[in-house]
Amino acid sequence: MKKLLVLAFAMYIPIGCVAQQKKVTSGTKQPNIVLLFADDAGYADFGFQGSKEMITPNLDKLAAQGVRFTQAYVTHPTCGPSRAGLITGKSQYRFGYEENNVPTFMSAVSAADGDEMGLPVEEITMADYLKQQGYSTAIFGKWHLGGADRFHPTKRGFDEFYGFRGGARSYFEYTEEPKEPQNKLERGFGKFKEHDGYLTDVLADEAILFIEKNVKADKPFFAFISFNAVHTPMDAKPEDLAQFPNLTGNRKIVAAMGLALDRAVGNIMDKLKELDVDDNTIVVFTNDNGGPSDKNGSSNYPLSGIKSNHLEGGIRVPFLMKYPGKLKSGIIYDKPISTFDLLPTFYKAAGGNLEDLKDIDGVDLLPYINGTNNERPHETLFWKRDARAAIRKGDWKLIRFPDRPTQLFYLPNDEKEMKNLSAVEPERFRNMYKELFAWETTIERPRWLLKKQYEKQDIERMDAHWDKKEF
Template sequence: MKKIIFLISILLFSHINCVSQEKPNIIFLFADDAGYADFGFHGSKVMKTPNLDQLAKDGVQFTQGYVTDATCGPSRAGLITGKYQQRFGYQEINVPGYMSPNSKFLGDDMGLPLDQKTIADHLKKLGYKNAVYGKWHLGNADRFHPLKRGFDEFYGFRGGARSYFPIKNSKNVHHDNKMERNFGIFEEPKKYVTDALADKVIKFMEKNKDNPFFIYLAFNAVHTPMEAIEEDLKQFPNLKGKRKEVAAMTLALDRACGKVLDKLKELGLDENTIVVFSNDNGGPTDKNASLNLPLSGTKSNHLEGGLRVPYLIKWPKKFKAGTKYNYPVSTFDLLPTFYAAGGGNEEDLEDIDGVNLIPFITGLKEVRPHEDLFWKKEARAVYRHNDWKLIRYADRPAELYDLSKDIIEQNNLAMQYPERVKKMFKKLFEWELTQERPLWMLQQKFEKYDRDRMDQYRTPELVKKEMEKYQIN
């Protein structure tokens, strides 16, 4: 009898282990402030991104991939919760960015509300081991720490930006800029941060190769400060200034991604691992010389160059290589997609805005994942219905574009379609009624800054000139 019970236990354990191995591993490679045009797979002849170009060839490329906000912090809040961040009051500014009048009162208490579940929270229930490396930017206070938001391992920094080189004297450096291992153990890397993060990921994969894992690799590349290693700078002798630096930083980003992808193959995990690459918002051309062409606009504004980002997904076991998907998707779709891939029941996901992209990618569903998408920053807001895009301002008339014919957003059709504008305004107001009161507010002085950026980076003459200058198709 004991032998029978023992054999049954072995068979049961083997079955459970086998089932767990059917769950795909998930790696999310997330860049910071990269330009839409600054990748080979998007047509750049200047940047060197061979590893990400290969990822695009081996997977699915979304030609209309969006983020939930045009700035770092809110964008991350939306993707990690699978919903519009405005619905839980997280909007307007990067936190804890101290750009708000409330900063002196709220300080480190600004962050992702504790009642919001993250991707890691959901995947943990499915048996995943979760790790996050790099930039957190969802709250500095201990209560918002990654290890308290569903992650099992962390190496990175809590804030929004820091040096790419080891900080030698960190006594006077705020803790959100220090590199931290797990909780409260501050350890500066021994090499360039972008490379160090890849090394940490590799160690985690080696340690957890026999169990399903989720890795959120949130690079700070290519966000300011503009810092690159000499060997990478030498690869771009014909470039100067910030453009040379961002090219070198992008090369390092690509190299780090390549190390992770190579390790996947070495461990025999690549066939059943989902790999996603994306970016948190459009590139801030005036800050780091990134380019969003042929899109107009930059980070922090609502033109396509602020909201549309590189977006790749590879899953050899399920998705056909070399596929291009042309309907709009959002980074808040990643949560339900990962959850469904891991064997979760989508009906268990309450109160989210994202959708599971798997049936859309495979062709099981031929309709659009989203007919409606929204963005908002104080009084400024955007509503996209299919290919029509309405931009609302606080201090000037609304704009209307047909993105199927005008991705540069040059031909304002608001005067030609007044009834469409009215209907879209009404829908936008209805969406705003679903939001919570903002937990903090942006100083009004940034309205003019963002608006000026929109105007500066969308003249057709500039777009044409810049595309020719940087050899972009």
């Protein structure tokens, strides 16, 4: 019977993954992995990022215990594509995941719409790789990588799922059918039942149950807590709102939502310590894109721009990593990294051979953080959305716009991207422009496109949050 089960599992593994099927057999105990992922949080909205308004003691403690990255980037400035890059360890543009997968009522213009927009089933996920290393895998919260059944987390390497397939939902129980069915709360596959209480707290509680179960079974685990906090709708608990008497409007609500997020993180971290596994657990905290300041009151200070554009405020995110025994505490790492680096970093820590990872763009970050490798993890990074695109090469960044000339910035002296140096550095400008186009010729066309009205809205939002820049 055991042989039949092994054969069935082997048949499930995607072609090309055979090399990863062996579980680690070395004497080193595999680390547990906890990925804490916020949604639409502002770059500045944490104590460890310098905020004097937000209350985030647990995340501040995590920052003090591990590494804080000052130039961490997402692979795209909106939710779905950003998640696709993170979970595959590669640039999602290479498989056509360029536009956000949106609810049906927003009217995508494509052969794929609504539930049919999702992470291609042939792509191998972070959970696939870790499961093949012997890990129990689970995701809690927002999926947003496809609503159709074939895209379901439990068919993409996750043993367990508690959350919602869509992009945004109420933090409180739905008392009637939601407008977008993808946002119903689901346990496992197809078991829909609403929660009691505030969702941010509930997701942490569910993750803790998963952690406890696997610690008891002495099995390494990967817990991906994909919070929808602090994405709209602006829902907060009255007692959390009361902690910010000097704030008003959405700024007050996002602060309360951030407080709940920090509390949830603290509960998970406390449980790891209580179970005596915190010293053998990698913990990462980051965010899916820049804060949409006009929607949820978030702040990306001192960066210009917001979610959905290629200014630093749209693509640079808070990022923390704790790995006891492997990374020193209180370290600041200031070279550019990307969220697609997490897959190879986790896989290597789990005992995997990096040579077995085929066709990815990420790198194992540990040698760079520890100083074994003093080069940059990435000399060049790219972003794209329709006619817009950006390239960061070294400390220089070029942004191509659909409605004005392309601009060039030197980030060390111009973090707000206010000084266009294209005329001062014509050769550099020309070479980077050509390199950006050359990269574009290597990627796939988008699998779906949104109506142009949304592109217009994004440009208007960018201009509104580009500090007093005149064109």
